[in-house]
Amino acid sequence: MLDIRDVSHEYGKRNVLNTLSLKATTGVVALVGVNGAGKSTLLSIAGGALKPKNGRVTVDDADVYRIKSRRTALRKLSIMPQRFSFLPRFRVGEFVEYIAYMKGLSWKGARTAADQSLELVGLQSRKMSRMGSLSGGMLRRVALAQAITTKPEVLILDEPTTGLDPEQRAGVRDLIKTVSADRVVLLSSHVMEDIETVAERAVILHRGDFVFDGTLPQLKSLAPDSEAPDAAEAAFLKIIKSTPEAVQ
Numbered sequence: 001m002l003d004i005r006d007v008s009h010e011y012g013k014r015n016v017l018n019t020l021s022l023k024a025t026t027g028v029v030a031l032v033g034v035n036g037a038g039k040s041t042l043l044s045i046a047g048g049a050l051k052p053k054n055g056r057v058t059v060d061d062a063d064v065y066r067i068k069s070r071r072t073a074l075r076k077l078s079i080m081p082q083r084f085s086f087l088p089r090f091r092v093g094e095f096v097e098y099i100a101y102m103k104g105l106s107w108k109g110a111r112t113a114a115d116q117s118l119e120l121v122g123l124q125s126r127k128m129s130r131m132g133s134l135s136g137g138m139l140r141r142v143a144l145a146q147a148i149t150t151k152p153e154v155l156i157l158d159e160p161t162t163g164l165d166p167e168q169r170a171g172v173r174d175l176i177k178t179v180s181a182d183r184v185v186l187l188s189s190h191v192m193e194d195i196e197t198v199a200e201r202a203v204i205l206h207r208g209d210f211v212f213d214g215t216l217p218q219l220k221s222l223a224p225d226s227e228a229p230d231a232a233e234a235a236f237l238k239i240i241k242s243t244p245e246a247v248q
């Protein structure tokens with residue numbers, strides 16, 4: 001279980017996250033917010049990549065930022081950042097295997113894990129392709145494959161569908177559903193259509209606070225017309241417009 005407790009963060013003197021708490025046990029939780037709301041900051045904190053100013057993050061009671069438990073916690077979680085770098089000459093299989101090895105698997109274990117992950121994301125046939133020859137959608141699938149090599153209990157995906165065409169987006173959404181079957185997936189997005197398709201729960205981050213946390217039907221029920229096709233989007237806009245300006 002992922003437990004984000006009383007987390008706050010600031011850059012310089014600018015407060016970005018105000019004392020936030022979120023627990024997730026299963027399924028897909030979507031973190032929603034406008035550009036600059038702090039989604040990537042919170043996901044980096046949840047994923048062990050950015051120590052928060054205050055508060056704690058635990059995975060199955062292992063604290064991500066305590067030296068004693070960090071290794072245990074990091075083994076249970078994985079993050080797919082918005083952008084990732086790679087050497088273009090790397091072959092797809094080599095790259096995923098290399099990341100798995102860097103995450104602590106033996107070379108043999110890394111090879112098996114890379115094969116399984118590439119199978120899951122439908123890229124086995126591109127195992128020998130150079131990373132530099134892949135399309136944006138395929139790169140996103142490689143990013144997902146490297147994130148799941150260690151079979152993490154908690155998978156964090158920062159804007160997994162950004163920059164993809166509609167077909168690629170649908171493919172990545174299907175994949176997210178597949179990989180979320182037996183783990184917690186916390187993802188960020190500002191594309192409501194993606195959220196409606198993959199997530200069971202939406203958490204809206206606005207001006208440093210969670211201003212909504214509930215199921216998609218609960219979110220839609222807040223729209224002026226809860227039966228409208230764009231009800232989730234309408235509810236999101238209504239909620240953020242009704243949030244007072246001077247929170248931070």
Ligand SMILES: Nc1ncnc2c1ncn2[C@@H]1O[C@H](COP(=O)(O)OP(=O)(O)OP(=O)(O)O)[C@@H](O)[C@H]1O
Pocket residue numbers: 011012016033034035036037038039040041042190
């Ligand atoms: N390293 C940093 N140093 C200073 N300010 C930062 C840093 N990273 C992010 N910020 C600022 O913090 C705020 C939140 O940024 P963050 O990237 O977390 O938001 P976001 O919701 O993920 O945005 P987007 O949807 O555009 O990716 C923004 O105003 C951003 O400019």
